[in-house]
Structure formats: structure tokens, C-alpha cells
Amino acid sequence: MAKDKKAFVKEITPQSEDFSRWYLDVIQKADLMDYSPVRGCIVFKPDSYEIWETCQRELDKEFKRTGHRNAYFPLFIPESFFQKEKEHVEGFNPELPWVTEAAGEKLEERLAVRPTSETMIGHMYAQWIQSYRDLPLLLNQWANVVRWEKRTLPFLRTSEFLWQEGHTAHATEEEARQETLQMLDIYTSFVEDFLAVPVIRGQKTPSEKFAGAVDTYSIEAIMKDGKALQAGTSHYLGQNFAKGFEIQYLDKDNQLKYVYTTSWGISTRLLGALIMVHGDDRGLSLPPKVAPTQVMIIPIGPQKAREAVVEAANGLFQTLQNAGIRVRMDARDDVSPGWKFNEYEMRGIPVRLEIGPRDLENRQVVLVRRDNGEKLFVPMDELTEALPKLLDDIQQSMFEAAKQFRAEHSYSATSLEELTTYINEKRGFVLAGWCGDDQCERAIKDACGATSRNIPFDPPAKPEQCVTCGKSAAHAVWYAKSY
């Protein structure tokens, strides 16, 4: 799949010129995806899929550590199931694709391709849960889901995407609420520690919550164009689905009671966040913890010294691979080192390792950081110690840089006019007071296109008045334009 030469021809549009164009350029040039012949569906090429596999592995470990197990439920959901939770059907009906025929015959009941599985899982839970002994029931599913979106954008909003959806049932509201927040914490740690993407944790306003939830919590990240991306959500569903699907259990007191359920998910849209938080005009920049390749070895120098250099490079490759570093080498001699430098910077590989004849003499190599361009001369013998430390340092620096960017693009507003100015001219997140009225929230969207991201758990300030109506503020809310 090395379309190297072709990729080199086309430059990446600078972020400042056209951020959307920059994004689309980068994801294709870095060979992360391709468009498919099906509307809004993309192909995940090996590098992006490998990042997703790393996300899966890490999150799955955390899910299992906290007592969840994986299961797999059917892709198709009978139409009648969507009718059982009123808000749910209203929320998802406009986006459903329908299977109406199979094996040459018209189906008696249309089948939706799942947009999420609360209904199917609710139906099954009703069969499985009978006694308090069956609770809590803690399952997760890794799956593909489909939402027929009008406007699509690779990774961020595609007709089909990959995700995980956790679904749990509990005896008490308290336990279900704890679960909801526990999973939000797991998402927070994962996104911040692995993807180096800082997030704001908080509760969605009623107008932005999941269709069928009592309360939705989210983590929100800021992209380099100042727009927000919802990076994960966790829903306290109360007894809404339990009542819709008759999920009841016989309690210790011999009473039949409805369970309390939760659901929570993250998806391949995280890849979009990764790209838009760390990327720059030279292309992608991947945090070491999720980079499919962490170190790229490039032998340099004149042809006559080549054999010795490549031999030494091969030795380093083996040493680093044995040390558990995800390393690759590009020893092709029909492509110039300069071309390779650009190419692997563009692909976001965290560290470039150069080795030439003089380095060989000095028993050292040159390491170049993708994140800040820093060059380091490191003795060969110290590489297996120095590299893991360097990778950690890069991971940390990238997280700090992203926090710095967010700090520089966070504002607070005390009037609608001020808020609108920040949104339109400064771009970023704006904190403002909210009285709790849907109308006031909507007025902001109408004025500047920003929506409430969430009501943060730890607001940096406590605004006194609703930014729209001036009444007493019940909450501090982050507003931003969003993906």
C-alpha cells in the first residue's frame, strides 16, 4: 500500500487556511482511511485500525477489571422494539437503515440495522433477570453500528462506525448512578492518558442528552479549530428501558421491582479527536502510547558507507524490538532520506532515528521528536533506556501542549453578545451561566451556532446570571461549536 510517490505530490492544506481541508488531506495522505463506494462509509486502513485495536485492548482491560464481561447481540432490531421507549424512537428513527427483504422474500417486519442496542439488550435482559441474585448484570459489546447521517465526515460522523456499548442493570438507583460515573472516569483516564487529549467532564443539558436517558454525562475535547468533540458518553437510563421492556426482578423482600439501567460508549470518532488535537501543518502527530509505529529508523549517508550503516541499523532494529518498542526501519535506497523524513513526519511517527557513517564512528544515533522537532544525540548503548523515557516524555508533552491550547481557547462570557463574539471571532469554549431554561440555551444556538457541551463537574468559575435572560444562574455551562 505504499503510495509514497503519489502522496508526496500533493501538499497538505495549512490548518489556518482551511481546517476541514487540512483534516481531509491528512487522513488520506497519512493513509488512515479511504472513501468507500457506500455513502458515508469509510474503509479503516491498517494504521487507523491498529490505533483502534490499541484503544480496544486498553479499554477492554479496564472494563474487565471493573467486573464487566463481553457479549454479542444481533445486528438487526425488529421495528416494533423501537416503539417501546418513546424518546428513543424519536431520537433514532430519522437515522435508521431498514432491511426489508432477505433471501428473495419481503420480510413481515422490517429490521433496523442497529444504531445502538438498548432495545435488543433490554429485551434479552428481561429474559435473563429474574431475581436480585441476577444483579448487577454488567455486559459490554464491541460492535459496528449504523446511523444514516445526512452530512458525514471520516471518523467523526460516518454512516457505519465501530464502537463499544456497555449495558448494565442494577437493583438500585444509587448503584446505577455509581456505575454511570465510574465508566465516565474510565473514559476520562483512557482519553487523557492514552490519547493525550484533555477533556472536560460534565453532565449534558436535557436538550443534548441521549434519547431515552434520564441523565447523560460526557467528556468533551477541544479540537485545533476551537470546535468541541464529544469523546465519550455515559447514560443513567433510570427505569425508562426497564419499563419499556419489562425488566423486573424479584427482590429479597419478595416484591417485583424494575431494574435501573445504564449504557455507555466510545467509538472510532476518537480517531478524529486524536488527529485534530495533535496534528499540525506537517501532518499527523501520534502520542507514543497509541502510535502503531513509535520509532522509525532511517539509515543515511553516502552509498559507499551504506552496507555498514544498514547492518548497524538492523542491529538497532532488533535490539529495540526486543525491548518492546514498536519500531520499523526504512532502508530503501531508491528514496531519499529527506523524502522519508517528510513522509514519516506526515504519518505522525513520534520518533525518527537517524544513523549515518559518522554516528557509527561515534557509536551514537540522532533522535528527532515529531512533536516539537527537538534533536537528540544518544549513545547507542543507552538507547533501550533512553527511548522509553523519551516516548514517555513525548506523551506527557503532547498532553501538556493540548492542555495549553485548551487554556488559550477557553473564555467566559457574561452576556450573549460577548459569548457570540468569542465563538465567532476567538473560536473555542465559552463558559457562561444558565438559568436552566431550554429557551435560553436555544437562543445561544440561534445567535452563533454554539451548543451547550456540558455542565462541568468542576467549573473554573461560578457565573451568577444566565447569559441569555439575566436571571439567576442554576449552572455553569460550556458552550462551543461542535463536531
Next chain:
Amino acid sequence: MAKDKKAFVKEITPQSEDFSRWYLDVIQKADLMDYSPVRGCIVFKPDSYEIWETCQRELDKEFKRTGHRNAYFPLFIPESFFQKEKEHVEGFNPELPWVTEAAGEKLEERLAVRPTSETMIGHMYAQWIQSYRDLPLLLNQWANVVRWEKRTLPFLRTSEFLWQEGHTAHATEEEARQETLQMLDIYTSFVEDFLAVPVIRGQKTPSEKFAGAVDTYSIEAIMKDGKALQAGTSHYLGQNFAKGFEIQYLDKDNQLKYVYTTSWGISTRLLGALIMVHGDDRGLSLPPKVAPTQVMIIPIGPQKAREAVVEAANGLFQTLQNAGIRVRMDARDDVSPGWKFNEYEMRGIPVRLEIGPRDLENRQVVLVRRDNGEKLFVPMDELTEALPKLLDDIQQSMFEAAKQFRAEHSYSATSLEELTTYINEKRGFVLAGWCGDDQCERAIKDACGATSRNIPFDPPAKPEQCVTCGKSAAHAVWYAKSY
């Protein structure tokens, strides 16, 4: 999900009485699956899904070791794609479910839910492959697929199932053929070493090959009712899909050439094989390498000694878990040890570890093997050494027992009458000569319902005449009824 008491009520039908009933009883009682409200689609409950995860992890390692990478292609395939390979459309058209509407509108072109992805991947490969430098292209996909089968059977033949499909493209026929056989080897090692299921490797006859393949190779296993189960296939596709989708590359000699492609897959039907090869009238029996729980600790003895016993059992649990053994403990005291013994035998857990007051005094435990019922007294201090060895021994014994069963149910026939008698009365695999004519193969199916399983690479004998027409035999073929 502990429906323990309920499960205990219903007995398992003996294999000898009704093997199909036995199978359906076991998979439900062992809590492996449940039926869903969608025709032919099942729910994979945590134990069966965990077995599948283990299969995935192991195979994925082998795929990557041999240079493959994972990618993900769209679930939906435009109708027109199926027309591009004539045999392929004929083979799959009768089983396709169609999405005809989405988001409230009728689609311009119907979309099939993928039954397999040769067409979609062929279309993408045509964009990605341009030069000999782009070859070989070695990708794999883990995905769900759908085939709207008329008669379904949990795990073995479900409308939706989970699988992996490898798709590779090569510059030469030789390389593609090598790849095809390499993957068959990987499947063979995996199924024999991990699932302890012995298989026969061979080539499918033309009438049984994959729709669109030049040659199909398979591994075939024998179930305890004597029926065959195709456990994995690897296809040499020649240039059929390359020509259908215009997958061409510019070779070193500056000539535009078609690539040679392969595809290969295994699926969740392997779970069916696992159950039907090792299970018995007491229920499931899982090989240690894929058992979600390898050892179940059950504290026993009178109530007054219980505290000390449970404390010691807890200590063992920690020790074994730290030693990397997949161990669980059932210390409930509202359920009798006898009930637990039956329950975990039924769930196929390879080793039961009993510990009671007298064992505590003697610093020993009792280990009971699920596969052959053997009881062993092992000093506590030796457990972390003894258990891994015991698990290995069980794995090996189960494989040997399965091979023994196969040997006892393999026959060879020199006449159609003899073959028919073996199939109908002895049940099992029958080796017979075949002239190469489709008609002769069909006559066998008509006579007794057996189909050709494959032409084995290493036939135990070389029949001289075609079992049907008496002409000179071109091949030795294994025949059996099959799932």
C-alpha cells in the same frame, strides 16, 4: 446471569437418544447462548464470546506473525458489485438480506448486508494496487457477516455470525497458492492445538468449492454423531476477482498485469465444533487452552469448619490467579457442593479443585478432571507447578480422545452400496475413490445424503476405482454427512 436453579431442573438429553437435542440442551444449560427475537440470530453470552475472544487473540497473533495487518471494510455492499463475478453472485444471491430504505427514503441502489467481502475489498484493492511495489497486499478483517439461511442452528449456521476474512493480492500464481496453503496450515495448527479438534486437510471438489474460487481447501472435523463440520477454508481465487474488479498492477517489465488473490476464513461455527467434539452426556467439556475458566475452586465440609476452609480457598485462588491460571471460586453456602459439581461439569470447566477441613489438615487439595473424571490428591505447595502440567495433560488427552473417536469412525468403501451402509448405519467418514466426474459425486449424495468433504492431502489409502462408476479413480475422497 446465574440461572443456576432453573438450569438444574432440566436434564440434558443423552447423546445416544437424540444428538441434536443434546446439543441444543447443552448450549443453553451451559449458558453459552440465547435465541434472539430475530430469525436465525443468536446472542453470544459471555462464556461463548470469551472463547471466541481467545480464538481471535491466538489467530490474530499468527496472522500478524505472517505479515498480515487488520483493516475494516463497510458492512454494506452495493448490489451492482455482486454482478462482477458470475459464480459469486449465483452462490450468494439466494442468501442476501437487502437494505432498501434509510433515513426515511428509498435507496437508489439496494445494499446487501455483506455475506463475505471479496467484492468490496476487490473494489478497494483496484484503487490501492498500482505497481508491483504495492504487492503483496496482505489484509485481514474481523467482522460480522450475514447469510439468510433457511435452516439455522446455533453457532453452526446462524443468519448473522462473527468471523475473520483474510484477503490477499499477489504478483504471481505461485505466491498466491503458497499463501492459500500457508493459511490452511495456520488454521490446522490452531484448531488442533487450541481447540483439540483433529482435522483432515484437503482440497474441495469443484462442486463444493467457494463461489468464485479456482480452488478451495478446507479442514474437516468429525462430530460425535459422525457428521462432518468444515472448520476453516482457504481459497485460491486466481484472477477471477482481479478481472471482475480490474485489479491490475504495473510490473517491473512495464506491463499491466492482473493480480492473483486469495481469501480465507474461520468463524464462530468453530464453537459448535468445540462443543460437539468434546461434549458428553454430562454437558460441555472445554480444552484448557480455550476454557474461560480453567479451574473452579469449591470449598467443602461442615458449616463449623467453613470459615477456615474458605480462607484457605481464598489464598489458593490468589496464588493460582497470580500464576496466570484462569481460576474462579464458588464459595456460596446456599448451594450444595454436589449441585456445584454437576453445574461446573456441565459448563465444561476442565478442573475442579475441592478443599475441605481434612485437606486443610493435610495441606493438600483434591483435583478432579472434567475430561476423564480422574481424582488427584495434590499438596498445596505443589499446586502452581502441578496445575499447569495437569492442564497441558488434559489438553493433550482431549486431542488424543478426539483422534481415537475419529479413527473408530473412519471407513473405506469400494462400492456405493458399502459406502451407503457405512454412512447410514455406522455414521462417520468414508474414504472412497472418485473418477472426477460431478455426476458420480452427486449419485452418492442422492443415495445416502453424504457429500464429499475433501480430497485429503495425505489419504490413508489410494482407492483404485471410482466408488460410483467403477472407472479408474483420480482421487481419494472423504465422504460424510455434514453440518
